[in-house]
Amino acid sequence: MPSSNDQKTLQSGQSEHKKNRYLNILKSVGIPEKDHPRYVSEVETFLRVLRPSRLQDLPTKDVEAYLEELCTRTDLSDEQVRLSIGALRLLLLQLTPTPAGREIEWAAWLERRHSAIPEQTEDIANLREREMVMGSPRIAKATLTFxxxxxxxxxxxxxxxxxxxxxxxxxxxxxxxxxxxxxxxxxxxxxxxxxxxxxxxxxxxxxxxxxxxxxxxxxxxxxxxxxxxxxxLSAKKPRASSKVPMVLSRNEVRALLKEMTGVPGLMARLLYGTGMQLMECVRLRLIDVDLEKKQITVRNRKGEKDREIPLPERLCDPLSAQVEGVARQHQEDRASGIGAVTLPVAIAKEWPDAAYELGWQYLFPSGRLSRDAFSGHVGRTHLHPATLQRTLRVAGESAGIDTRISAQALRHAFASHVLESGTDIRLLQALLGHNDVATTMRYTRIMNGQKNMPVSSPLDTI
Known part of the structure; x- marks a missing residue:
């Protein structure tokens, strides 16, 4: 059985003897003494992040997840990544032999360094994405035939x-x-x-x-x-049946949002508070949010039509904190020599350097870095929409809502509840970005369905 000291991490300050043992291992395998502090620092960072109670119980998947993140860090050189992997290998195989250390293929992780940073595959329409579409194997083969x-x-x-x-x-x-x-x-x-x-x-x-x-x-x-x-053309366009959208009640929305916290919670409140579509929300950039005027600009929608929508008062402080967080993260990325973001077509042509400006960064950036397939620049695309959809479904189940919850349900709830408050249908049309008021009119059918019939049956009067 390991002693109590063996169960404490290196950074605790109470296991100096264990640190000395690790330093002796570094000497025995020929690690230059000048690199010893870096090896110890890497081990301390690893233990501080994973916080294992006992190294023997450390799950292999947790170690591999840490190595995966390590290999995708573009602020580290290949030499630094190799040093980090080597430091962890000595910790888990020699200092304290663990099952996780024996199961991990350390050599394979060293080889994965060059291919670990993913390429951007999902972003808003831009020039390089256009080239990616036409250059994809499936479309390229199709264009050769046609x-x-x-x-x-x-x-x-x-x-x-x-x-x-x-x-x-x-x-x-x-x-x-x-x-x-x-x-x-x-x-x-x-x-x-x-x-x-x-x-x-x-x-x-x-x-x-x-x-x-x-x-x-x-x-x-x-x-x-x-x-x-x-x-x-004489061919008649197929017409889908017109269905009244499912709308959450105010109590259901309240219960749903109560279950959501963090960035997904902020995004969900933004969807319900503004009526934006899912992709409009995830593609917001810092430049689109005006906290002083309390409004959001939804840009580059179909046909490049922009629209302005009011920002709910309750979201000003959370959005301000989100903007500050993105600014700090972007500053760290820029200090590491990265931080480029994909720009809209017109901006990319006229001001390519804007890719590094803070204003063009996404309001809800991805937690992972990605590499542009054409320029090779590394930065952050927006949060993947599936992340929010998945969180909404889980929150809906936790809130006891029977129907399947999606981002579109919050948009429907916004439209219905705004109409209930007496808002003009034309104003709602502008807020939702509908080209045809007939699309907006379907929400009036929901309201009519929720009210009592205005005409009494003659049977009740005889």
């Missing part, structure tokens, strides 16, 4: 559509061209679109909403690439 898809991509970019819209349009049009099986695009006619939509319904069994998305993509292709205006 060069007209390059024309489609250019037409989409001219209209400043989002990167996700471009990906969806390219996928649907590629499927359509494969279905048509014609050598020349000039041979494609209106009836081919009709046959394809029918194929999606009958043979593929796709829902009306999915078929409508396919129709939109191919109609865009007809009108803007094949130069066959949409007015001449």
């Amino acid at each position: 060069p007209v898809l390059k024309d489609l991509s250019e037409a989409i970019q001219e209209r400043h559509y989002s990167i996700r819209t471009e990906q969806a349009y390219l996928d649907w049009c590629h499927r359509f061209l494969v279905f048509c099986d014609k050598r020349e695009t000039e041979e494609i006619e209106e009836h081919d679109l009709e046959r394809f939509i029918e194929h999606l319904e009958v043979e593929c069994g796709l829902a009306p909403k999915t078929r409508s998305a396919a129709y939109n993509a191919i109609a865009f292709f007809f009108q803007n690439v094949l130069d066959k205006p949409i007015e001449k």
